[in-house]
Amino acid sequence: MKDFIEFGSQRIDFNIKFSKRKTLGITVNPEMEVIINSPENTPTDLIKKKVEKKAGWIIKQQSYFLSFHPRIKERKYVSGETHLYMGRQYRLKLTESKKSEVRYKGRFIEVYTPKKDKAKELVLEWYKIRAKAKFAEIAEPLIQKFKKYNVEPKGLYIQNMSKRWGSCTPKGKIILNPELMKAPKACIEYVIIHELCHLIHHDHTQKFIDLQTKEMPDWRRWKDKLENLLA
Structure with a gap:
C-alpha cells in the first residue's frame, strides 16, 4: 500500500507493509524508499502522524543515501570531450584504426576503433x-x-x-x-x-x-x- 505526506515544501512517499507485529517501524533503504512496517489494521491517519513525526530523520537519511547515487553527466564520447580518471581530467582522442583499443597517455584517453560509434562501449x-x-x-x-x-x-x-x-x-x-x-x-x-x-x-x-x-x-x-x- 502506497501513501504520502506533505512536509513543508517536500513530499514524502512511503510504502506500508502490514504484518503480525506489535510496533510500527520506519526504515529508509539505499534507494531512498521509505518503508513502513506496521501492525495489521493500523489506521492510515495514525501511520501518517508517525511519518510526520519522523519526517526530519527520513529526509536526513535520504540525503545521506543520495551521496551514493551516481549522477554522471551524459557524455557523447567524441574527440575533445573531457573524462575523469582517478580524479583527473583527460581529453578523449578518437582515432580510426583497424584495432580496437583504449589507453591513456599524457592528458589524453586515446580510443582506437574502426567505428567511432563504438567509442562509448570501448571506453x-x-x-x-x-x-x-x-x-x-x-x-x-x-x-x-x-x-x-x-x-x-x-x-x-x-x-x-x-x-x-x-x-x-x-x-x-x-x-x-x-x-x-x-x-x-x-x-x-x-x-x-x-x-x-x-x-x-x-x-x-x-x-x-x-x-x-x-x-x-x-x-x-x-x-x-x-x-x-x-x-
Missing part, C-alpha cells in the same frame, strides 16, 4: 577493466586492516549500478561501481571502508558511523568530494 569496458585491477589494489590494505575485527569480505566484484557506488551483500560480497574509477583514490577508499563497516554493522546506526569515523576520520570530506565531483 566503458576500459573503465571496468581498470577498475578490476585498481580497486583490488586499493582494497587489499583496507581488508587487512579490518581483519582486527575478525571480518573479511567473501570477494570484491565490479558491477554497473545506477543507484549505488557500492554495496555489501548479506553473504559478505562487496560490489563496487566501475564509475568510481573517475574519482580520486581517497573517494574510492571511502566507499570501500563504508562497505567493510557493513560487514560489522549492517544498518547505518550510530555504531556504524562511529566505526567509519574511527577507520577514516575525514570520510565526510571524501563523501562530499565524491558527491560534487561526479554530479
